[in-house]
Amino acid sequence: MAEVREFTLPDLGEGLTEAEIVRWLVEVGDVVAVDQPVVEVETAKAMVEVPCPYGGVVTARFGSEGDEVPVGSPLVTVAVGDAPSAEAAPDADEGSGNVLVGYGTSAAGAGRRRRVRRPSAAAAAAPAPVAPARTVAVISPLVRRLAREHGVDLASLRGSGPEGLILRADVERAVAPTPVAAPVEATNRIPLRGVRGAVADKLSRSRREIPDATTWVDADATEFMTVRRAMNAAGGPKVSVLGLLARVCTAALARFPDLNSTVDGREIVILPGIHLGFAAQTDRGLVVPVVRDAHKLSAASLTAEMTRLTEAARTGTLTPADLTGGTFTLNNYGVFGVDGSTPIINHPEAAMLGVGRIVPKPWVHEGELAVREVVQLSFTFDHRVCDGGTAGGFLRYVADCVERPGVLLRDL
Structure with missing residues (x-):
């Protein structure tokens, strides 16, 4: 038994x-x-x-x-x-x-x-089949499992490891589909020349020479927009949002004159007049026309001059004088539907104010949650010219004027 x-x-x-x-x-x-x-x-x-x-x-x-x-x-x-x-x-x-x-x-x-x-009678009479040899060199259980999960026959693979050892990469190559080569297209090369070339040279030089830094703040622009609408409802020349912000800039630079400057070697040169540049997008690229003696102009006059220069930029009739000599730049990137940016300073200036889009957002107003018109303001500055205290003071003054336009009246 x-x-x-x-x-x-x-x-x-x-x-x-x-x-x-x-x-x-x-x-x-x-x-x-x-x-x-x-x-x-x-x-x-x-x-x-x-x-x-x-x-x-x-x-x-x-x-x-x-x-x-x-x-x-x-x-x-x-x-x-x-x-x-x-x-x-x-x-x-x-x-x-x-x-x-x-x-x-x-x-x-x-x-x-x-x-x-145990052979049956029929099987005993039949010739015995010859079983094919099947030797598969695999050492890793992960390789075996990966092959099983993807239905890969290890016997069909040729191992790339020592003595034909099948590696994980061998199984992954068997699983991954063969990539289809993308059609080769001719490379399009666009020369940097004209306005685009000049802008490229200026921005590259700014990055090389100016150690810039950026600070920003969100501001409740509800009252600012209300005052602008009231000004325009009173009759007379219209005032744009950018024109009114330009007037805020000139008032802020009067309080912080170190920011209306340039660096010459080992000296900071504080400039006597404010020649305000502003970014304008055209079919030929970004240009920065300059409003001369902006500190002498009202919000309405600034609006009119900026409108004239913008139209000249779009028609390609700006003169070289219109594009040079700026001492400070106002960058209204909000027109592109974005909230914030860290722009490159317009060399050889020392600072730039950026303005995002003005949109309704939840905001705590007078202790209660309300929907207010909010804007993000950014300030990029040459750290050789000033430290964070001066930059923060400038930006805070601009934000205060936006949130409480009455603050601006003290400097008019």
Whole structure:
């Protein structure tokens, strides 16, 4: 009578405590030889085939493919001595004591054998098929798993690692679709010349020579917009938002004259008059026309002059004098629908005020939440000319004039 022996998952070394069943190599009823692999498992270190140290008939399997099995748990039971012939399972009543792939029994000629099924009468009469050899060099369990998840046949791959070892990159190359080469298009080269070239030269020089810094603040412009509407409703020349902000700038520069300056070598040159540049976008690019002696003009006069220069910029009729000699720049990037910016100073000036879009936003007004018209103001300055205190004072004064236009009346 056959003795049924239980084979458990052995200690696979390196402190491993469990393994995943990847593929069963035998079924219940199969005849196995001593040291024949019965299951393929995957550990955190490698994929291994586990050989059974007993020869005989498999009477039970424990676990399904994909199950995690702890070391010491049963894998199969084998009826030892119940093999149909001695040739099928030599020394079946003795175990080899070896459980790792690559180790055989000490009996001569025992070797490793694949599973042997009980042949039927029809199968015995038919010629035995020749099983193709299938050796796949993979060491990493991650590579095996990646291949399974993406349906990649490892036997079809040629490994790029040492001695043909299949690496993760080999599987990923098999998974990834072959990229389609984009059609080659002619490179379009646009020369920097004319207005665009002059602007490029000036901005590049500014970045090279001026150690700039930027500070900004959000301001409630509700009263500012209300005052402007009231001014225009009173009749007379219209006042634009930019024109009114230009008047605020000239008042602020009168309070902080160090910012209406330029640097000449090791000297800061404070300029006597304010020649206010403002950014204007045209089909030919960005230009900065200059309003001469802006400190002498009212908000309405500033609006009229800025309107004239903007139209000349768009028609291409600005003179060289219209584009040179500025001492301070007002940059209204809000017209592009943006809130903030850190612009490049218009060399050789020392500072620039930026104005974002004016939009309704939630705001705490007089202790209560309300919807107010809010604008972000930014101030970029040459840090050689002033420190943060002066820059902050200038920007705060501008913000105060925007939030409470009455502040501006003190300087008119």
